[in-house]
Every structure is written in C-alpha cells, then in structure tokens.
Amino acid sequence: MRATIAPIALLLMTAAAAPARAEGNRHELWIGGSARALRSPSANALTDSNLGGTSLGYAHDLGIGLVPGSAIWLEAGLVTGAADGTMFQQLATEIATLDLTAGLRARYALHRLITASARIDLGAQRIRLDIDDHGVVDVDQVVEPSSRR
Numbered sequence: 001m002r003a004t005i006a007p008i009a010l011l012l013m014t015a016a017a018a019p020a021r022a023e024g025n026r027h028e029l030w031i032g033g034s035a036r037a038l039r040s041p042s043a044n045a046l047t048d049s050n051l052g053g054t055s056l057g058y059a060h061d062l063g064i065g066l067v068p069g070s071a072i073w074l075e076a077g078l079v080t081g082a083a084d085g086t087m088f089q090q091l092a093t094e095i096a097t098l099d100l101t102a103g104l105r106a107r108y109a110l111h112r113l114i115t116a117s118a119r120i121d122l123g124a125q126r127i128r129l130d131i132d133d134h135g136v137v138d139v140d141q142v143v144e145p146s147s148r149r
Contacts (some may be wrong), residue, residue: 027059034079038095045091046093046129048087053097059105069109075119077101087131094130099123 036051038044057077064072065073081097103121 026063029074031056032060033130034081036081038083046087046095047083048082049085051081051083051095051097053079053081057101060129062116066106067108071107073105073107075101075103075105075121077121077123090133092134094128094132096128096130098126100125 009111032055034051034053034055038047038049038051055077057075058077060072062072062074066072075102079097079099079101081095083095085093085095087093100120101123103119105117105119107115107117
C-alpha cells in the first residue's frame with residue numbers, strides 16, 4: 001500500500017503544476033504526515049503504537065467569490081495510517097487505514113498575510129486489521145495423550 005502512494009503523489013504534483021499568473025495561484029497541493037493516538041481499551045489491546053502515516057491533497061480555486069477578497073475552493077484529500085503491535089504475547093497485529101475526502105472551503109482574506117477559512121468535507125474510511133499467529137500450533141492438537149497408545 002505504501003509503495004503506491006509515491007507514484008500517486010508524483011502524478012498529483014505533475015498535474016497540479018501550473019504557470020505563475022499575476023492574479024495569484026488557483027491550485028494547491030499539500031503533502032505531509034499524519035499521526036493519531038490510539039488510546040482506548042480496544043486499541044490498547046491491539047498495539048501500544050500510535051497510528052502514523054501520510055497525507056496528501058489537492059485544492060482548486062473555483063473562481064467564485066461571494067464578497068471581495070473571498071473565494072470558494074474545491075478540495076480532495078487522502079490520508080493513510082499504519083500501526084503494528086502484539087496481542088497476548090503471541091499474536092502479531094497490523095492496523096491500516098485509508099481516508100478519502102472531498103469538500104468545499106470558503107476563504108476570506110483578512111490581511112495580505114492572514115486568511116480566515118471554513119470548510120466542509122465528506123468522505124469514506126477503510127480500516128483493516130490483520131491478526132497473525134505466525135504458525136503457532138496448539139500443543140494439545142499435536143501431541144496425542146499417552147493413554148491412547
């Protein structure tokens with residue numbers, strides 16, 4: 001999964017490249033990290049680690065301004081996360097998440113360097129949990145009782 005993120009990010013950066021214009025930039029691309037603390041009884045049973053991953057997204061100015069100095073932007077984002085752990089000292093656990101969002105953002109320039117914004121996003125999330133015993137076999141299933149011989 002992580003190996004597919006780099007080509008997607010490169011494709012988005014290439015697609016978002018635009019020549020500079022005097023009226024300003026109408027495209028944004030962001031790439032960063034994500035971290036989420038897993039501190040609930042059920043999450044603590046799976047791992048002691050936090051969920052760490054990557055985030056990337058793209059935004060485009062729609063050219064709609066309700067008042068002078070305002071703009072409406074269309075956004076899309078992707079966030080991944082992963083954590084590994086151990087349950088009951090034998091079972092390896094792996095948690096993986098994928099979040100996809102899309103939404104609108106309203107921006108208003110308060111000053112040349114200060115902008116206020118509000119946004120609304122809708123999206124979907126996929127969470128996968130893998131639990132593996134690494135081939136550990138129950139001894140009672142392998143060894144026959146001596147009374148049956």
